[in-house]
Amino acid sequence: MTEIPLQKSVFQRNQAQADRIRRRFAQAGLAVVNLLSSPGAGKTSLLEQTAARLAGRRRIFVVEGDLETERDADRIRAAGLPARQIQTHGACHLDAESIEQALTDVDLNAYDLLLIENIGNLICPTGFDLGEDVRVVVASTTEGDDKPHKYPEAYHASDVCVLNKIDLLPYVPFRVEAFLAAARRANPGLVFFQTSCTTGEGIDAWCEYLCALHRSPA
Amino acid sequence: MTEIPLQKSVFQRNQAQADRIRRRFAQAGLAVVNLLSSPGAGKTSLLEQTAARLAGRRRIFVVEGDLETERDADRIRAAGLPARQIQTHGACHLDAESIEQALTDVDLNAYDLLLIENIGNLICPTGFDLGEDVRVVVASTTEGDDKPHKYPEAYHASDVCVLNKIDLLPYVPFRVEAFLAAARRANPGLVFFQTSCTTGEGIDAWCEYLCALHRSPA
Numbered sequence: 001m002t003e004i005p006l007q008k009s010v011f012q013r014n015q016a017q018a019d020r021i022r023r024r025f026a027q028a029g030l031a032v033v034n035l036l037s038s039p040g041a042g043k044t045s046l047l048e049q050t051a052a053r054l055a056g057r058r059r060i061f062v063v064e065g066d067l068e069t070e071r072d073a074d075r076i077r078a079a080g081l082p083a084r085q086i087q088t089h090g091a092c093h094l095d096a097e098s099i100e101q102a103l104t105d106v107d108l109n110a111y112d113l114l115l116i117e118n119i120g121n122l123i124c125p126t127g128f129d130l131g132e133d134v135r136v137v138v139a140s141t142t143e144g145d146d147k148p149h150k151y152p153e154a155y156h157a158s159d160v161c162v163l164n165k166i167d168l169l170p171y172v173p174f175r176v177e178a179f180l181a182a183a184r185r186a187n188p189g190l191v192f193f194q195t196s197c198t199t200g201e202g203i204d205a206w207c208e209y210l211c212a213l214h215r216s217p218a
Numbered sequence: 219m220t221e222i223p224l225q226k227s228v229f230q231r232n233q234a235q236a237d238r239i240r241r242r243f244a245q246a247g248l249a250v251v252n253l254l255s256s257p258g259a260g261k262t263s264l265l266e267q268t269a270a271r272l273a274g275r276r277r278i279f280v281v282e283g284d285l286e287t288e289r290d291a292d293r294i295r296a297a298g299l300p301a302r303q304i305q306t307h308g309a310c311h312l313d314a315e316s317i318e319q320a321l322t323d324v325d326l327n328a329y330d331l332l333l334i335e336n337i338g339n340l341i342c343p344t345g346f347d348l349g350e351d352v353r354v355v356v357a358s359t360t361e362g363d364d365k366p367h368k369y370p371e372a373y374h375a376s377d378v379c380v381l382n383k384i385d386l387l388p389y390v391p392f393r394v395e396a397f398l399a400a401a402r403r404a405n406p407g408l409v410f411f412q413t414s415c416t417t418g419e420g421i422d423a424w425c426e427y428l429c430a431l432h433r434s435p436a
């Protein structure tokens with residue numbers, strides 16, 4: 001038994017499921033964002049800030065992915081948004097099937113924007129389309145500016161890069177220009193935002209971008 | 219074709235290889251440490267500090283794992299230690315076979331301590347024994363104090379937890395006691411160190427621990 005045939009069948013099966021739910025999302029006029037990052041880069045904090053800014057402007061539903069606990073969905077609900085938690089119990093990424101199952105009883109027509117927070121992992125989630133329109137890699141200034149060199153696929157496979165925790169720049173050896181150059185080398189088409197969920201800097205620009213994703217029903 | 223049989227065969231094959239290289243390590247009197255963390259927690263910086271402290275006290279060899287680039291091995295060599303870089307080109311963890319191959323032409327008898335820096339990933343590496351004596355999970359204060367709740371296997375499967383970047387505690391919402399309690403809940407037997415690779419705090423205690431790992435040839 002070898003690994004390659006199975007790998008292919010897993011990816012092929014996921015792609016078929018992703019294509020199917022993407023059609024459902026399109027029919028409902030739902031814009032879908034898949035957020036990737038390493039653990040602790042600040043995805044949940046970014047969604048909390050987003051919830052506060054976009055309340056009343058967009059109807060948002062959130063899917064939270066974690067290995068264990070309902071903590072992140074609880075944080076999102078406390079921030080005022082409906083959320084569904086997926087617990088993978090050890091699995092290293094979300095897949096299209098898990099998204100479809102999590103949304104089984106959700107009326108997609110009732111929302112404009114679906115934000116999916118993937119498992120904290122810069123590697124495995126990159127291979128799994130979740131039916132999203134936009135993929136976002138969230139980096140943080142405490143991780144080091146070399147990460148796009150070392151995890152290029154996360155940047156190559158994303159549309160947007162949010163550099164978070166910019167309030168900590170005075171305290172960490174992070175060169176923003178070196179980071180941006182490395183990220184652009186992995187993906188020249190990346191759209192960048194620089195944010196701090198502590199000070200709120202840059203959150204408005206990110207939220208305006210999300211608002212512009214609004215899509216009319218197919 | 220289903221996923222489960224392959225998963226089992228991958229883990230079983232790795233365990234057989236890990237058992238074999240563990241015997242080689244024991245015959246050479248080599249103590250082996252496998253360091254796990256999320257990307258950017260500071261594993262390489264910790265090894266640089268370790269190199270500086272233990273120069274002349276222990277004969278150390280380092281194996282660096284990354285998806286891409288020779289950067290970390292270059293950093294370790296600049297810090298004065300011999301190092302071998304494994305580039306997995308997308309694979310999310312090191313396995314025993316990759317360690318065996320990386321050490322093919324290394325005289326294990328010439329060293330006391332082998333430090334293996336795993337891929338930056340808190341999930342997938344936990345399932346792969348590398349023939350180590352001690353597994354270390356490196357956390358950082360910028361990742362949030364809830365990580366042991368959300369990634370329990372990384373803590374459960376480790377012997378030691380290094381909490382790094384303690385110099386940033388004044389600037390981040392990280393409760394050390396909550397983190398320690400969560401980590402102990404995942405693994406009551408964890409040995410803890412708290413370090414800063416910027417100020418050097420706590421590095422001596424970590425290095426004394428490594429020195430105590432010295433093992434006589436079998």
